[in-house]
Amino acid sequence: MSELTRISAPDGVAPATAYTHVVMGTGRFVAVSGQLALDEDGKLVGEGDPDAQARQVFENLRRCLAAAGATFDDVVKLTFFVTDMAHMPAVRAARDAHIPADRLPAASAVQVAALVRPEFLMEIEAYAVVGE
Secondary structure, three states, rough: OOEEEEEOOOOOEEEOOOOOOOOEEEOOEEEEEEEEOOOOOOEOOOOOOHHHHHHHHHHHHHHHHHHHOOOOOHEEEEEEEOOOHHHHHHHHHHHHHHHHHOOOOOOEEEEEOOOOOOOOEEEEEEEEEEOO
16 A cells, blocks of 8 residues: 545635545556446446446546555545436445545546446546555
């Protein structure tokens, strides 16, 4: 695991929601492509259900990180793409199940008109730094 430093903006600007302004680390950079709510057989999990999709997406992120020798402790940035901002509570709940509040990465959330297939409600990508 990389030694990560979390920094809040010095001018006192509070995050709009739960995330860290800046995360710095040294080590090996890992980029995880946007993950969707697909199971091991490539089947959609949770059609129309943002909670189920968010849980599956974070499980897929966990597996991708593990394949690179990383964990959620190494994540420095998450980007959330959602088709409706109303899905963000489900995304945050799934994130919070994997990442403690004192280890939150930098993050961005973007509402998009559509994802690669209309049944997908969200796609999430991750960046991590793994110690040497």
